[in-house]
Amino acid sequence: MSDTILVSTRKGLFTAKRTGTAKWEIGAVDFLGDNVTLTMSDPRDGQRYAALDHGHFGAKLHRNAGQGWEEIALPAYPPKPEGLEENDMWGRPLPWTTVRIWALVPGGADEPGVLWCGTLPGGLFRSQDHGTSWQIVSSLWEHPKRKMWMGGGADLPGIHSILVDPRNSKRVFIAVSTGGIWFTEDGGESWGQRGEGMRADHVPPELTHDPIAQDVHCLVQCRAEAGRMWVQHHNGIFVSSDEGRTFTEITGVEPSVFGFPVVVHPDDPDTAWFVPEIKDEKRIPVDGKLCLTRTRDGGKSFEVLSKGLPQVHAYDVVYRHALKIDRTGNRLVMGSTTGGLWISEDQGDSWSEVTHTLPPIYAVEFA
Amino acid sequence: MPRVAFTQNIQRHVDCPETVVSGATVREVLDALFAANPRARGYVLDDQGGLRRHMTIFLGGRLIVDRSGLSDPVGEDDTLYIFQALSGG
Numbered sequence: 001m002s003d004t005i006l007v008s009t010r011k012g013l014f015t016a017k018r019t020g021t022a023k024w025e026i027g028a029v030d031f032l033g034d035n036v037t038l039t040m041s042d043p044r045d046g047q048r049y050a051a052l053d054h055g056h057f058g059a060k061l062h063r064n065a066g067q068g069w070e071e072i073a074l075p076a077y078p079p080k081p082e083g084l085e086e087n088d089m090w091g092r093p094l095p096w097t098t099v100r101i102w103a104l105v106p107g108g109a110d111e112p113g114v115l116w117c118g119t120l121p122g123g124l125f126r127s128q129d130h131g132t133s134w135q136i137v138s139s140l141w142e143h144p145k146r147k148m149w150m151g152g153g154a155d156l157p158g159i160h161s162i163l164v165d166p167r168n169s170k171r172v173f174i175a176v177s178t179g180g181i182w183f184t185e186d187g188g189e190s191w192g193q194r195g196e197g198m199r200a201d202h203v204p205p206e207l208t209h210d211p212i213a214q215d216v217h218c219l220v221q222c223r224a225e226a227g228r229m230w231v232q233h234h235n236g237i238f239v240s241s242d243e244g245r246t247f248t249e250i251t252g253v254e255p256s257v258f259g260f261p262v263v264v265h266p267d268d269p270d271t272a273w274f275v276p277e278i279k280d281e282k283r284i285p286v287d288g289k290l291c292l293t294r295t296r297d298g299g300k301s302f303e304v305l306s307k308g309l310p311q312v313h314a315y316d317v318v319y320r321h322a323l324k325i326d327r328t329g330n331r332l333v334m335g336s337t338t339g340g341l342w343i344s345e346d347q348g349d350s351w352s353e354v355t356h357t358l359p360p361i362y363a364v365e366f367a
Numbered sequence: 368m369p370r371v372a373f374t375q376n377i378q379r380h381v382d383c384p385e386t387v388v389s390g391a392t393v394r395e396v397l398d399a400l401f402a403a404n405p406r407a408r409g410y411v412l413d414d415q416g417g418l419r420r421h422m423t424i425f426l427g428g429r430l431i432v433d434r435s436g437l438s439d440p441v442g443e444d445d446t447l448y449i450f451q452a453l454s455g456g
Binding site: 054055056057058060071074076077079080095096097098 | 414420
């Protein structure tokens with residue numbers, strides 16, 4: 001059970017702590033005034049990582065091994081070969097430079113110090129030394145189909161979800177917006193595409209069911225039953241029971257199937273949570289009422305969870321990294337673009353507000 | 368030797384005092400500069416060694432022309448001003 005939550009915001013890193021009286025409050029504040037886009041707490045050794053975006057001065061990465069924050073190496077792209085012409089979907093030269101860190105996860109329990117990092121414009125990186133140095137996963141970067149990835153909400157394609165198979169650390173799944181789901185079973189030496197059955201409405205009919213055209217917003221995997229994956233997709237909710245080989249679309253979920261984050265219960269593959277918004281072109285809660293949807297039966301039925309959440313003129317948007325579940329499966333935390341932070345200790349049945357005055361929240365993390 | 372001065376905004380993140388370094392092009396000057404202050408490099412240049420999209424360098428009161436190759440010639444008495452652009456970022 002985690003009593004600490006790292007909250008990444010547009011204006012700093014805020015740490016929420018559970019007090020002795022079972023209340024949550026903001027404690028430490030780091031990088032105040034700076035844009036903290038993502039944090040990661042490594043359960044293997046307690047080290048923490050923070051990705052920052054200094055705008056003019058670019059993305060940066062910091063590590064805290066218990067002695068305070070220090071800037072460490074940022075994953076860097078290899079030299080672009082002389083004469084290579086590679087353009088983004090807008091016809092502009094694709095920058096071979098780390099524009100944003102969009103995913104940062106620990107390797108397996110049997111590989112201490114290994115980290116995986118997903119970036120815009122689409123490079124996947126691996127570190128073997130707690131982020132002191134990084135190597136691009138060239139097999140994926142040089143994969144001919146990687147050039148078919150496109151920007152989603154961002155102008156450039158990016159890797160936002162990285163899942164290390166709890167049964168075998170060499171098996172890694174990633175998800176790309178937009179570029180679908182990719183999988184390696186040899187630690188990144190070779191890659192294949194997964195994700196049959198997903199459906200993209202924003203491309204011509206001949207590409208609708210092409211796995212590479214899919215705009216996966218978030219991909220999660222059940223810890224206890226790793227074959228079960230849930231996807232919050234640009235076009236709705238999809239579930240897989242065969243490690244992402246095939247997906248089934250879940251329809252008819254009220255109030256909406258559009259959204260960004262998804263979490264799955266670590267021990268119950270049939271239980272998952274989503275945060276609905278009206279739709280692509282109207283990214284706000286339905287009727288100004290912030291809620292989650294939860295299924296407990298693998299997607300056959302859903303409940304709306306709103307107890308403790310604002311229900312009048314609430315226009316909170318919850319980004320893909322801003323909903324998390326702890327290792328017990330009982331606690332969830334959710335942060336919004338309007339600075340709201342809520343915690344549930346009963347699997348989402350009820351929520352308590354920690355604050356509604358933080359800067360825009362990009363990501364939350366149990367530490 | 369050429370002189371290099373940095374925007375005040377960068378100092379909060381990485382110490383970049385005004386300094387004098389040798390070099391006949393912007394590239395040579397910056398290479399010498401960042402050899403002595405390697406952490407500053409990533410704040411000014413991208414992974415390919417070009418000027419970051421929202422950074423600018425003034426040389427003799429004008430913006431440098433070659434933002435990727437940094438080949439603009441630098442005179443012995445020149446001063447490079449490394450600033451952030453006011454657009455974007």
